[in-house]
Amino acid sequence: MTYTSLRLVFALALVLSSCSHAPVLHGPVQNYVGAEDRAEDWMSGDDYAFYVRRSQRSPSNKKVYKYKTTGTCGGFPRIDVKTAPGFCVGLVFDGGQGTFKKSRWAAPLAKNKVLIVDMGGWARNNGRIYVLDFGVKPAKLSVMLEPKQFPAGQAARGILDEPNQILKHTDGKFYVGGATGVYRFDPTASRPEKTVEVLIRDLPATGLHPLKSFTFDESNGFYVNVGSASNVCQNFTKYGDTNAQKNPRNWQRKQFANCPEVENMEIGQGQVRRYEVLADGRLSSNFTVFAKGLRNSIGLLWDPYRKVILQTENGRDAIGKFAPNLVTADLPHEEINVLQAGRHYGWPYCYDNNQTSPEWTNVDCAQFTKPQAFLPPHSAPLGAILHSGNNWPAWYKGRLLVALHGYEKKGHRIVAMKRDDQGLPTGIPQSLVYGWDQKGEQGVGKPTSMLELEDGSVLIVEDDDQNKILKLVYDPTQGDGQPVQEVDQAVAATDDEMESEEVLKKRLDDKLRGGNPPVFLQFQVKVIDKYCAECHQAAGSPGVRLIKYDDDGNALRIKQSGKAKELLEIIKGNPDFIPMPPQGWDTPAEQAEAVKLLEAWISGK
Known part of the structure; x- marks a missing residue:
């Protein structure tokens, strides 16, 4: 049976057992299609093709990269990355080939020991759970749960079906999210595989996002x-x-x-x-x-x-x-x-x-x-x-x-x-x-x-x-x-963070009173405030976010976006870009001046 047909079986099982569920909460959108719909129907052709490719994918043979290390960090080789002042990143364990296929999550087991969930790639029932002991040098990895411990058809086998998260709960047990269920087990038992319990089964897992957290x-x-x-x-x-x-x-x-x-x-x-x-x-x-x-x-x-x-x-x-x-x-x-x-x-x-x-x-x-x-x-x-x-x-x-x-x-x-x-x-x-x-x-x-x-x-x-x-x-x-x-400061700015329009306008007016305004300030007043801000001011607006009266912020956002030259081509009317402003310029002279100002700002003149 193929991966896709197995997922369909799980979806149909949920339909047949729907009467067992408690009353559900209804949100604002009503009149949804009934439970007879196949989950595969929810995917577009592009989604479906990717899903099939992924489900048939064999373990990766891609090149395995090595971190460049210099000095030590917390007793481990220090890797070459940037950090906040005072922080460093040490290389505890280099998985490489022959160990993890797709390591995803860790949970504490004992001092200097953790459990690591290996999803096993996108193949079915191919995951593993390891013990990593980093109290010894080099760190030692050993298998705790693996597919051969669970016969085909055994429900507990689902703990290794694309496992993603592992979490230690207050009951001392470790909970694991597989693609179609949630499980728990006791890693301190002499045979941990015998302690695996199925807590939730038949979770939907069709399509692009089967992993559970x-x-x-x-x-x-x-x-x-x-x-x-x-x-x-x-x-x-x-x-x-x-x-x-x-x-x-x-x-x-x-x-x-x-x-x-x-x-x-x-x-x-x-x-x-x-x-x-x-x-x-x-x-x-x-x-x-x-x-x-x-x-x-x-x-x-x-x-x-x-x-x-x-x-x-x-x-x-x-x-x-x-x-x-x-x-x-x-x-x-x-x-x-x-x-x-x-x-x-x-x-x-x-x-x-x-x-x-x-x-x-x-x-x-x-x-x-x-x-x-x-x-x-x-x-x-x-x-x-x-x-x-x-x-x-x-x-x-x-x-x-x-x-x-x-x-x-x-x-x-x-x-x-x-x-x-x-x-x-x-x-x-x-x-x-x-x-x-x-x-x-x-x-x-x-x-x-x-x-x-x-x-x-x-x-x-x-x-x-x-x-x-x-x-x-x-x-x-x-x-x-x-x-x-x-x-990029333009990436996550929210409306709550923005200064009020009144404050921004007062600051801009004060700059204009000084005479000989900077080039971008002129561009702000003559172009952004008049033509751009109405559509581009909201968080999540298309292209670069441009705020009314915010010349300093807009200059920074345009620079950090790397799209200044693209913006220039748009203003010039390059047919390869969406026409902006969409309603057109009031006069050709205004367009020409906008081009001149932006060119001067980009060149630093």
């Missing part, structure tokens, strides 16, 4: 991610795949009122489910859809300080495919959300601050919950932790740290978030580890998760062709530890 709250709640099957539920829009075999529901490209993938409350995806933790530590068979409209929630964690669930959102791709005015590399931003019961967070209908997706212009995004904060576009936030502040500067206590996995240049980082008055993440991400770029034989950083150790240092798990285990260490004699604001 989860968290516990303090009130017997267990929350698990059910990632979306598709990129943007395209097959239920006017842009749907016209292949009737791959898309039997909408091969004629009808625009549906909503996306059944996320609105289906029985086998839906793009959701976070809540299960009840029972007295014996098992999980209830019934669930509620706690929150939805979430494309893929690999980062899920309970915040004990604010008593909320935080989520990192992996946003959609290819936004410019059907809207050439939207630049795919720049949009959308990834998100941090505060999850609340019954809320809908907008996927696939919206992106950024409830901007409407080009495929779903028929849906009013005002009804959905906006993100709490933004992360760089396509930076793929995965694991996140709240640091205790132990042996780190006090600023880090309760601070959210996020692993940015890639793939664009603003990915491959460890970032820390500022906090608002309620202590929730806000503002522009601050970098703890960055400069993690391709350097000759050294591959780009691919952090998937983090684990704080007893001494406050943080283990970082990498996957893909890296499969390295790293350690982030702070030494107060080497710096104050303050993270670096090096990410």
